[in-house]
Amino acid sequence: MSLLLALGFWLGAWGANIAIANSRWRRSLPARVAVPVLFGLALLVLWEGLVRFFEVPGVILPPPSEVWAAIQRSPDLLWEDFRQTVLKGALSGYLIGCGAAFLTAILIDRSPFLTKGLLPIGNFVAALPIVGIAPILVSWYGFDWHSKAAVVVVMVFFPVLINAVQGLRESDTMQRDLMRTYGASYWQTLLKLRLPAAMPFLFNGLKIASTLALIGAIVAEYFGSPTRGMGFRISTGVGRLSIDLVWAEIAVAAVAGTVFYGVVAFIEARVTFWHPSHRRK
Amino acid sequence: QDEVTLQLKWVTQAQFAGYYVALEQGFYEDEGLDVTILPGGPDIAPTQVIAGGGADVIVEWMPAALAAREKGLPLVNIAQPFKSSGMMLTCWKDVGIETPEDLDNRTLGVWFFGNEYPFLSWMSHLGYATDGAAEGSVEVLKQGFNVDPLLQRQADCISTMTYNEFGQVLDAGVSEDELVNFKYEDQGVATLEDGLYVLEENLEDPAFVDKMARFVRASMQGWKWAEENPEEAAMIVLDYDETGAQTEAHQIRMMGEIAKLTSGSDGRLDEADYQRTVDTLLAGGSDPVITAEPEGAFTHEITDMALTQ
């Protein structure tokens, strides 16, 4: 019964979404909020229905209703963890890592020597597995958020670097020639041509990094942490079978990550408004 | 042949020698069992695996099992190969720690992931809060899998197992007289480790009960063999370690220490030990691990069958 209800709701939401997406309000703000929300609601309802119907034990996957109850039960705890992991660990690591990657990209791009020398090595640093560096960085930078930020720095560095380097090569020949006729200096060309042309790529990297930052900060807590933080709570919760609390943390992570990503995407739309992908009618 | 899947609590190492020996020496085969041993790892909660149907029987610590039981996952202890606890708190002597009273206002490394219960009980026993360094309280760090926090003095004390991490500390060149060890066993807050647990509902099936009886019998045979032949047992474990990263020296030492913990048990759960564990956990202070005396959390049925045959 619960399954049928859930399936029904899901199909209904699907239909509604198609209707909204093809209606003439599809570009309005309410429609753009409604569609993903409806989609998400449908998933939640389906999840609830499936869990109830198949009587999945709560210690494996609790229904969303229980997760919601857990969220309501422990707002203070969730806030404390959020501050520790997202505000301190992820955010500072993200800023440092993206900044460093960007500067490195410019450095690499500036000098053919470094392009040939550093970029290939950058490729090798690409996959320093987080589980390998986390224990080392915890041992170097201590248990608190500093080591988490360091892990995030390492994690976000590569995607931003690759995209920034690619982006800096993106301006077309005529655009560059124009700058040459002005006798523009390297920095002027960089500032006025190559950076704007690189933005679509750079933001690609920044968006991917925004989700990696969160994953990095959380996973790093597995290798040592104070007794707070989302990763700490999740791993401890799994061990204690407080799976509802685990999912409450995941929900917070999801909201935080989405907002984080959304902010980056918002800035992107403002900065690269001229790119065809944002000029759709 | 009956199939049995065993989920270990941690990676392949001499801590689980009995099972590997029983597999290697054919004890399981003799009982008509086809046993699959699944190593664990960080993030593998054996309780979750058994709840999801990924295993028939798991190796788990009793606090975690009882906590799971309260959460609605009815685990039942069917055998207890480990008589005593190997958990300790290992501290630097030179920071001025000699007795549990000196732990006040210190930074302590603790394992979480369901392994924190004995520590929390002990702290509430001592009357310490666990929310930061202050008078009457201790600062708790969630420690990772290595002993670096102690060696680098990020913590004054860390959790160790007699058979594992304590050895790591010594391997790092630290001599025993630089350290102070608080064994949970000595502090009267020892809880039972490494028992075998199954789901309660399965015990209604006589075929399953019979299978488990054979499993426990063969496993205990493995444990006794391992106690008598620690070096060979360590080598067997080494053979099963697919990471190839374990060393002979480590495993032989671990086997020696493990033998001390298993030697007192024939597999039967000692009800006094059980009661002590439950009392310790119930006394958990503000945040007790379990809130009520568990019912039916163990059974002698299996060990009775296994041992009387």
Next chain:
Amino acid sequence: MIEARGLDLTFQTNDGPVRALSDVSLDIGAGEFVSFIGPSGCGKTTFLRCIAGLEEPTGGSLTVNGMSPDAARRARAYGYVFQAAGLYPWRTIGGNVRLPLEIMGFPRAEQAERVRRTLELVDLAGFENKFPWQLSGGMQQRASIARALAFDADILLMDEPFGALDEIVRDHLNEELLALWRRTGKTVGFVTHSIPEAVFLSTRIVVMSPRPGRITDVIDSPLPSERPLDIRDSREFIEIAHRVRDGLRAGHVDD
């Protein structure tokens, strides 16, 4: 002022070399207005790019004001109007015209003033805040002309600047350009496909021919420097135009 001696330029492409310029020799004196005309693909753009130091000749020598083209480029000697408008999509029209001014470090107030003035010159007043893709093809081309005129380069290199404009705007801009040239004494290199335009504007007309690109004729214009639009109906004008047309035709027959 611009001296080319036996210039050669061969492009290497996936299916063999392309000889874009072959033994091109030409002197352009300071203050001259030289037009280049010739069938498409004869190397006009390539020659202009060589002068601007954007292309490296594979043979011969080329100096601009006695320097290498590269050095002259770095001395900001050029204003270049490309064959395609090539506006930066992230800048408004005003921003695009301001670009060279920013780079050359004009004071802010002067930047604004120059942008206003040159946009007016090309009839784009009021489009300052539009983005390039919001303009018609001809308007984009005019914006790119404004961009090249906004700063006072000694040498103006213009590659078919008026190709996408209607006759009337074109006449208007022809007059403006001529006035500017007379007023400032700039040296101008000008590529066009319109014979009347070439004759009307130039002191000299260079006729080129393709495969390989080379100069086939250089025609001096004896027209006075003061040229009202109706000079185009004069006999002299028509005569020169005829010579140019014949030169062009000769290049085509080669094919």
Next chain:
Amino acid sequence: MIEARGLDLTFQTNDGPVRALSDVSLDIGAGEFVSFIGPSGCGKTTFLRCIAGLEEPTGGSLTVNGMSPDAARRARAYGYVFQAAGLYPWRTIGGNVRLPLEIMGFPRAEQAERVRRTLELVDLAGFENKFPWQLSGGMQQRASIARALAFDADILLMDEPFGALDEIVRDHLNEELLALWRRTGKTVGFVTHSIPEAVFLSTRIVVMSPRPGRITDVIDSPLPSERPLDIRDSREFIEIAHRVRDGLRAGHVDD
């Protein structure tokens, strides 16, 4: 065949609406050759795009062969030459011309044959394997003309196709286009800035004027359909050209 009634198109831009077309009404019969002429920014491109169903008018009605432009587009009624060449940089010239043929599912052998033929028509034989950036501006434009001619669309919409070509190639292509039109009876919509070209090619000339874009004059050409190049010196021709020029000038005075 093409019927526009009170067509209106307003673009919304960051600094206010732009009225690109205002109350445009025009009938184009099957087999007609209609030229559009007018100052830059008067809406020629926009009108062509409306016919091709690339732009959605904000008012009025428009049908093509009795269908909506969109439906006609779906019936592959058009060949369109854009104002900018817009070749795909990752395809060779041959590949670019082959693109519509691939899409419309011509057999392989015919594709090759058509590519060969149309490239020859625009004088680009031998450039098949070059990439667009290896071609001069005029060559790119010719490639894009070849691309539109490669398949046989009923309606040909050409937006300043010959803008970047010299007089001689232009004359040549004018003749070829005229011959093609006479042979096939296609309907042609043709934007140009050259008055002689408009008069030479068209059965009707539409003069437009900007801000807001509208039709100010429609001039029928009584010239015979057989038109040798020297018809341009005939009195009739010159007269029509005069009328067009006057119309154009009128549009400019409005500014």
Next chain:
Amino acid sequence: MFPILAVLVALAAAWYAAVAPMNIRTALDQAKRAGAVVTPEGARVRHEVSVWRLLAANSEHIPAAYSLDRPRLPTPGQVAGELWKTTGEMALRGRAFSKRSLLYHGWITLQATLWGFALGTTLGILGAIAIVYSRVADMSLMPWAIISQTIPIVALAPMIIVLSSQVGVEGRGVPKAIISAYLCYFPVLVGMVKGLRSPAPSQLDLLKTYNASARQSFFKLRLPASVPYLFASLKVGIAAALVGTIVGELPTGAISGLGARILIGDQFGTPLAIWAALFAAALLAGALVTLLDVIQRITLRRMGVHP
């Protein structure tokens, strides 16, 4: 080649220089235990003193910092030695694929990585196509693709394992590949959405006049136009897939693979084993990314991209 060597030498030099301050405390602790004179005397007191002062006061013990068994930061030489011991030397002895060889573990990890990469890129590209071509997908899928990445895999890993064992998947290879794909698909999705939307409106208009089908406009325009984005995404994706596999090797039972080596190295206090596995992973990733880079160059050249 020379620039790479030069940069490598510079990095190695900086690394060597960093070893002394990183390891001096441990070195002094050991020297003290061995009976040598160190200043200050007490281990606890030393802990309060900055490393620079320790270095200055105990310069005779600095060499010891370069030959510790369990360094905080091993020297490049130590790491190279360990790497060689667990790869080249094993191979020379004909035991390249014994479980003590990193070649074997690298191979295990590589397999799961490639499966995860294949699965992840397929998902990512299909998702991008759906998002670019379907408005409903665009509006509803993208936000949830983002959310999926904010859910830490480690939290999902146990569920993935439990579920895949319930579905009857034997072995831990499949869950590993799934975790790997989970990390890998997102960069590909984001990059490809951008790339598939990068053709200029005029380029799209051309195809519209041909009334090209969605399929045709995909293969003839959107896909070729997205190639630079595709390769940037693939490079990030393969690195992510490798990280995913290694992360997945812990909760999937830490049986074999580079991740398991790292965990065991961590637990048994053999930092050299961790560093060796780390470098093996980095080398693997570098090789894969370099391979993609070569393919990118060849592809772009064949597509006639302006050099």
